Amino acid sequence: MSFKIVVLAKQVPDTRNVGKDAMKADGTVNRGALPAIFNPEDLHALEQALRVKDRIDGAEIIILTMGPPRAAEIIREAMYRGADTGYLITDRKFAGSDTLATSYAISLAVKKLQPHLVIAGRQAIDGDTAQVGPQVAEKLNIPQVTYCEEVLEINEDELIIKRRLERGVEVVKCKTPLLITVHSSAPTCRPRHAKLLMKFKHARTVSELVEETKDYTEMMTNKPYLRVEEWSVVDLDANVEFLGLSGSPTKVKKIENVVLARKDSVHLTPDDKDMDYLMKELIDSHVIG
Amino acid sequence: MENFYKDNPSLKFHLKHPLMEKIIRLKENDFAEKDKYDYAFQDFEDALDSYDKVLEIVGEICGETIAPNAESVDHEGPQLINNEVIYARGTQENHDTLTKAGLIGMSLPREYGGLNFAMVPYVMAAELVSRADAGFANIWGLQDCAETLHEFASDEIKKEFLPRFNNGATAAMDLTEPDAGSDLQAVQLKATYDEQKQQWFLNGVKRFITNGDADISLVLARTEPGTTDGRGLSLFVYDRKDKALTVRRIENKLGIKGSPTCELVFKDAPAKLVGERRMGLIKYVMSLMNSARLGVGAQSVGIAEAAYREALKYAYEREQFGKPIINYPAVYEMLSVMRAKIDASRSLLYETARYVDIYKSYSFIQEERKLEPEERNDAKHHTRVADALTPLLKLFASEYCNEIASEALQVHGGTGYMKDFPVERLFRDARITNIYEGTSQLQVVAAIRAVGNGAYLKLIREYQEHHVKPEFEYLRNTLIDLTDDFEKLSKSVLEAKNNELLDFHARRLVEMAGYIIMGYLLLQDTHRDVEYRKSAEIFIRKAKTECASRAEFIRSFEEKNLGTYKITWE
Numbered sequence A: 001m002s003f004k005i006v007v008l009a010k011q012v013p014d015t016r017n018v019g020k021d022a023m024k025a026d027g028t029v030n031r032g033a034l035p036a037i038f039n040p041e042d043l044h045a046l047e048q049a050l051r052v053k054d055r056i057d058g059a060e061i062i063i064l065t066m067g068p069p070r071a072a073e074i075i076r077e078a079m080y081r082g083a084d085t086g087y088l089i090t091d092r093k094f095a096g097s098d099t100l101a102t103s104y105a106i107s108l109a110v111k112k113l114q115p116h117l118v119i120a121g122r123q124a125i126d127g128d129t130a131q132v133g134p135q136v137a138e139k140l141n142i143p144q145v146t147y148c149e150e151v152l153e154i155n156e157d158e159l160i161i162k163r164r165l166e167r168g169v170e171v172v173k174c175k176t177p178l179l180i181t182v183h184s185s186a187p188t189c190r191p192r193h194a195k196l197l198m199k200f201k202h203a204r205t206v207s208e209l210v211e212e213t214k215d216y217t218e219m220m221t222n223k224p225y226l227r228v229e230e231w232s233v234v235d236l237d238a239n240v241e242f243l244g245l246s247g248s249p250t251k252v253k254k255i256e257n258v259v260l261a262r263k264d265s266v267h268l269t270p271d272d273k274d275m276d277y278l279m280k281e282l283i284d285s286h287v288i289g
Numbered sequence B: 001m002e003n004f005y006k007d008n009p010s011l012k013f014h015l016k017h018p019l020m021e022k023i024i025r026l027k028e029n030d031f032a033e034k035d036k037y038d039y040a041f042q043d044f045e046d047a048l049d050s051y052d053k054v055l056e057i058v059g060e061i062c063g064e065t066i067a068p069n070a071e072s073v074d075h076e077g078p079q080l081i082n083n084e085v086i087y088a089r090g091t092q093e094n095h096d097t098l099t100k101a102g103l104i105g106m107s108l109p110r111e112y113g114g115l116n117f118a119m120v121p122y123v124m125a126a127e128l129v130s131r132a133d134a135g136f137a138n139i140w141g142l143q144d145c146a147e148t149l150h151e152f153a154s155d156e157i158k159k160e161f162l163p164r165f166n167n168g169a170t171a172a173m174d175l176t177e178p179d180a181g182s183d184l185q186a187v188q189l190k191a192t193y194d195e196q197k198q199q200w201f202l203n204g205v206k207r208f209i210t211n212g213d214a215d216i217s218l219v220l221a222r223t224e225p226g227t228t229d230g231r232g233l234s235l236f237v238y239d240r241k242d243k244a245l246t247v248r249r250i251e252n253k254l255g256i257k258g259s260p261t262c263e264l265v266f267k268d269a270p271a272k273l274v275g276e277r278r279m280g281l282i283k284y285v286m287s288l289m290n291s292a293r294l295g296v297g298a299q300s301v302g303i304a305e306a307a308y309r310e311a312l313k314y315a316y317e318r319e320q321f322g323k324p325i326i327n328y329p330a331v332y333e334m335l336s337v338m339r340a341k342i343d344a345s346r347s348l349l350y351e352t353a354r355y356v357d358i359y360k361s362y363s364f365i366q367e368e369r370k371l372e373p374e375e376r377n378d379a380k381h382h383t384r385v386a387d388a389l390t391p392l393l394k395l396f397a398s399e400y401c402n403e404i405a406s407e408a409l410q411v412h413g414g415t416g417y418m419k420d421f422p423v424e425r426l427f428r429d430a431r432i433t434n435i436y437e438g439t440s441q442l443q444v445v446a447a448i449r450a451v452g453n454g455a456y457l458k459l460i461r462e463y464q465e466h467h468v469k470p471e472f473e474y475l476r477n478t479l480i481d482l483t484d485d486f487e488k489l490s491k492s493v494l495e496a497k498n499n500e501l502l503d504f505h506a507r508r509l510v511e512m513a514g515y516i517i518m519g520y521l522l523l524q525d526t527h528r529d530v531e532y533r534k535s536a537e538i539f540i541r542k543a544k545t546e547c548a549s550r551a552e553f554i555r556s557f558e559e560k561n562l563g564t565y566k567i568t569w570e
Helices: A040-055 A069-081 A099-113 A132-140 A194-200 A206-211 A217-222 A272-284 B009-015 B020-027 B044-076 B089-100 B119-132 B134-141 B144-152 B155-166 B280-317 B329-368 B373-412 B423-430 B440-452 B455-465 B470-495 B499-528 B530-555 B559-565
Strands: A004-009 A011-013 A036-038 A060-066 A085-089 A117-121 A144-155 A158-165 A168-175 A178-182 A227-231 B079-081 B084-086 B171-174 B190-194 B199-210 B216-222 B233-239 B245-250 B261-274
Touching (some): A004 A040, A004 A069, A004 A099, A040 A060, A040 A117, A069 A194, A069 A206, A099 A132, A132 A178, A206 A227, B009 B119, B020 B044, B044 B119, B044 B423, B084 B245, B119 B134, B119 B280, B134 B280, B134 B423, B144 B280, B155 B216, B155 B233, B216 B261, B280 B423, B329 B530, B373 B440, B440 B455, B455 B499, B470 B530, B499 B559
Parallel strands (some): A004 A060, A117 A178, A144 A178
Antiparallel strands (some): A144 A158, B079 B084, B245 B261
């Protein structure tokens, strides 16, 4: 069996450039006002997977995401960069899932796929919880290595991984199967490849095919690699109680707008004394050093 | 996310030109490969969509990687270490990123690992890369050499060298020598055939070679001892793996500092003959030069676009006398004229690319089957127009690029003269465009032929027949007047049967043709999209005054006045 890697990815609203319409009156994210993008750290995760594939002949990368039908966009995006195939977990019954319910659904899907290695971004820029990766590992009962910066060595049953921690790096060895989450200090993802883009741009999920005005029947028959599988609650054999709102213990109690006000200001002149003062301030407040 | 393709709707506008359907159909040979390669196009819409999406990748890499690297590349430059050219860090990163994206060998056929892109989208990619970093655009643009090998080399050479491009091989074209610059007929680098080893060997010196330490080099050399002109020259391909080349130095230049300009010494360097002996200069290099001139056209438009954007932003942000300087007529006129010149030269760029596309596709189809008489005529027509437009493009785009970069610096005032803003780099980078691949003066020598044989006039009269909306009729009327005047004046100069007089007025005549041609192109653009109306108006107004001044000069000039201009040096 070839070495199988599942990359967990999420389509997120681009919270890096928020305008005034970014939040709704009730304090939730206004997804319509923000462009939907590939979660940045998940791209770092994909790059790590691609580097593993570069080193292991015949390794296969499967991109797995959960979300509304349009999340298929990031599956294509991953294919343009070198992922071999993708699965989209989508079902109305998943709506409102918190990290616990999400990781339950994802762990069921990963179990079906039986990979040697699961790679996820550390956290998503919408929720910033960093919980889904570790929770999936726990549910699958496999080891997890978080904050990965680089896979140093790899063979089919063991990986040596460099972790980026707050005050340094740590090198660990771990047996497969395992799950790793990738830190933003890891290398950015390689660009989309022109040939892969042209090859996979017609990749579609069943729900997308229903919406298409053009007839895709022939293309889908001749090119089976263009089919992106969709998994529903039934496909995953999931217990609906553990999904959606009922499966999500996290409840938003209150949301507050925080306005950061300047408390006091200091005027500095560009001389040795004031620079000395500034450096001490910056070191004390851990901005530098 | 900066994306140089998405932030510039002009490119998509030209990509959607009505002629693209014909261009793509010819280039794809009626989609013969649609089931052969998983990334081949299925039909016209699919092809156009793929062009668009791949240009988005190019635009993103330009905006996110190449442009941010440009400043450090300009400061660092390449180095010569142990006879090896080491690129600046950013240059290497740019090249690696484009290789990983599969963007080297864009126009090569799929059979050799290429994308089989038409010239139009390939030239667009060149414009984008040039806007991001003009010096780097040279290294990337030398993939043109692959096109020359594809056109003229044997199958054996093609199989050996072409697939390497898409994997990131770099290229160089080694033409110039210390005593053979504009006059390449004087090339002396010697090629000798060793009967025993059944191998050609190169010996001699090349100078001013862009990217001289490339993986794959095309070298122009003298194969026929005793000859002194172009007919004794042949083209070779040299593989860097043979390590028979010394890089003597890297030149210290005014601009495009990221691009290593090398002096090379070949010593018993094994090489393979490309095509036939004695055809090196007269056929292959001429073809290579034509695509290189198109490339410099793209580079010029790219630099001009970058400079204009810097100037516009600065003029909007900079306040003097209580308001942004963009509100002063002296400044907004500069900016809107810059805009018009860019729109005009870009239209000429893609018009030329379209003609090149069509005739090149015919020449490849011709290798497989005989062309129908109708197709043969069409091919001939497009070759003729492409030959006439290429030097005109190179002339105007590069001169405008210089004017625009200079004006952009002027908008910045004293600040622009400092290294703090990118405009001084653009100003330095621009300066080479009207020099290399044939100076402006030499473009005129090539272009004046199209005045003499009536090619420009014929094309202009064809443009005149294009349908325009009634509200733009006045613009066409102006252009018709200018054409009548151009026709009369060129006739009078030609009829004088004095070559020196013709050479003397050549630039004036060529430029008159250029103004009218670009005026028509902008009029056609306006017809398709009213966004171009302002530029068309500004440009045609300018064309009128520029043509008038040239016409006045020619009219009031007599042959005997030539003496006034002749100058000697004691």
